[in-house]
Amino acid sequence: MIYGRSLFHIVASLIILHLSGATKKGTEKQATSETQKSVQCGTWTKHADGGIFTSPNYPSKYPPDRECIYIIEAAPRQCIELYFDEKYSIEPSWECKFDHIEVRDGPFGFSPIIGRFCGQQNPPVIKSSGRFLWIKFFADGELESMGFSARYNFTPDPDFKDLGVLKPLPVCEFETGGPEGIVESVQITKEGKASASEAVDCKWYIRAPPRSKIYLRFLDYEMQNSNECKRNFVAVYDGSSAVEDLKAKFCSTVANDVMLRTGLGVIRMWADEGSRNSRFQMLFTSFQELNMEAAGADGPQMSRRVRLVRCSHTHLNGIQVCDSLRKTFPDTWYSAPHSHRLLPPLLQ
Template identity: 30%
Template sequence: ALGVTLNESTRQKDVNSVFHDGLILIPGFRPFAFVFSSLGPHSTSCARSFTWELCRTCGGTLSGSGQIRSPYHPNPYPHSKTCEWVITQSPGQVVTFSFESFDIEGSSTCSFDYVEVKDGTSVSSPLIGKYCGTQMPPAAQSTQRSMYVRFVTDSSVSNHGFTAQYAAIMERKYRQTFLTSPNYPNNYPVYRECIYRIIVSVNRQIMLNFTDFALEPTYPSCLYDYVEIRDGGYETSPLTSRYCGTTTPPIIMSHSNRLWIKFRSDMTSTYRGFMAHWDGNPRRHGENMQTPRREDPGSEPRSPNCCGGTLTTSSGSFTSPNYPLPYHPNSECYWILQASGGSQEELRFEVFHLESSTNCNYDFLEVSGSNSPLLAKLCGNQIPAPIRSSRENLYVKLRTDASIGAGGFVAVYSQGRWSSQKQNQMSSSVSVCQGVVIRGLNRGVLESPNYPGLYPHSKHCNWTIEATVGNTVNYTFTAFSMEPYCNYDYLYDGPDSQSTLIGTFCGSSPPPPNTTTGRHLHVVFASDPSVSHPGFQMLWFQNGCGGVFTAPAGELHSPNFPSPYPPNVDCSWVLNVDRGHRVLLTFNEFEIENHNACNYDYLVYDGPDANAPLLGKLCGLNMPAAITATQSTMYIRFRSDSSFNHKGFSTAAMSLELHSRSFDI
């Protein structure tokens, strides 16, 4: 028997003196190979026939800078393996993480072999990305001092695996600053990709303002050089828009406290680039407003920079943000009108101009009372009738979408006492929150009853959010204040309370952002007969392809476009325009696997679903002609099989008035 002793301090030296190219060299003997297994307390069996390989258990706790790799790299990784790394840096630092090589078994949902990167210390931390295949993943950066990395393999196919570098950089926190393209104001370099993440305090929004913008113009799809903005902190967050050319983008207001921005240039033309200023201090969610001294102590200031506030004076006024200019897109503002001494509040409007829509689904103003149903939901250009509270306080909420902005409003409030005969008699809808199924939307907001007012006692609510087939649901809690007893409030990864429990949450710490594993998210909320709190607000959006879009114009792309679409995807889009209009669909690029009957790949319907009349069955490499619906809704379904994948498609949709003449594109 041959004994070889290795210790931590002399391991490398001893191995080099004994082994050479996987062989044992003993003077006077022919070289031979053998199988070695390390069975120490920090090792796993990593025997490899006719080779020598020194290994330890994969995973671990790391800090500083270094490299991690899949087991046996560059040889194929083992089956049925799970490796977990937690990278933790010093306070005031964050983690950067980038792959140097990447070759993992691929699948459309990365469900076989994959690498997960999460923003935190555990598997329940917010997901930054889940990766498989052979395409190099983007670089990642944590928003805190820790990052969690997990590598999982199944029992079948093995590829060569991956190597990745990690390092620490100083966390930079700004209240107001700017960002630029590389080399600005000189031309940016070719073939460059930069990721910018802006994060401000919870309950604040980010206003992004481009002051200079000059990129290669590739309208309408901005495929070559572009700036892409997503409303959230991750690459999977909802896409706000993609910009190129020399037209300065509009001011962008985030829906939450994070923005994700990507700049990309191709191999050809370069331009001056861009400069953008951002401000992380706009008010939201009812933060207290500081009232300066005024000649009239009973009047609140009208400030174009304020978005919401708590108003405690006996009378005053407030306006939409940016008034008298159009209000910002993607805004959400809350005002609390607090009366005193048993008084009640009356709210009147001097000016009122919000985007008009059926049921006020786009831009709207909601008014509710203390622990009471909704008093009014307002939009359009008609000045509403005065609104009076039945008790002391009024809650006013403004929400705007990403498209059309209008002039806004001027509201005047005052305190008084009114008899029951003179109370506001507006029709109100009782908040329905039991057995609610939310489907057919690509994003939304879920709130506890009366939010941001106190939720009612003895209330039982459950909601199910349903994404389209093949998609998942991303969710983020932007406000959370509950009684500190976790007996009633649950999140389930599935369609009902029999699904996998994500967690039980209470108190003032919001649940961490996360993504479901399937197409459903089930939320259960219950209150007891005693203490009430403001409750919660949760933002959610579909992660994947497809969705419901309501806008006068927009673009649709196949998944991964302009790269090949993945196999076995099933995407459905519903395009809605205003009544009295119809949907026009034109194609910018089209490369889909060809079939004789084109029954499966790209189907267009004249209506809201697959039961509507079929307008077209499309496949192959020929550019289709424009398709026009006869009504205000169009349904599109794209499916791919498990065989050949092509570049996919890029389409543009727009709204046409029904009486307008048709024209060639």
């Protein structure tokens, strides 16, 4: 990805709400299993310096039972300012427990919360501390209102005011895959993607064999500017490099193993000019997660479904791959490669 100018990625997704056992205004809400095919979460336009997005149907009433997630990403060394139009109405409630807008300072639903908003008064100007804002719009099954329109723009990050505008970054992408392998930061200079003095935003695309998932294990990891995520980090994406598929992000002193739910993993390393001594080395191995019947204590009639992982390789460059998987997920049966022998769970 090249950051010669401000770029962003905004995502809107619809989640079907299962409201069971919750009461509101004396009305019992029943659980629902209905699947809605629409994923429309309003409209949005985007440009280099910002954009505009709205709730569904705005300025008409938004539909019931709707949850939309919007994630905004700015370029390195930039922050986000978010403004809500005065033409605004979200069903009011105590502490905004029902319909509401929730804004968080970061890319995740567990990032620090900035505020939860509802009612007739539009929220104040919201400013991120870094490159991301996570926004959720939630509507329950009752009392729809007009909704909202929000615009955002990108501003210089005050933490980097003395460093000026970031120079355009070199293209830095790698493709790999197969049953197992290693990706590492030294590839950047070895393969001539960037010089040792340039800021980098590099991605490694890892593709597993068909019907396989990916397990990632850090063999080496160190951030030159530890705990400064704006300056250096290693991130893991599951399924694509889009911000909504961000699985984990590491910028402190520890990086944990990661199991992906798909067969496409993306590793991303960001390091500014003063963080190029940051490094990582990561092992990836593919595995298949299957179901098998396991007889219960009283015979086959008590059979149950248990998880079975078929590991691709036992060793890679002296690393015990399957053993690492077993220790990470000790309640799972394993099938060793090139063998019909099953390895039982470590915890039973």
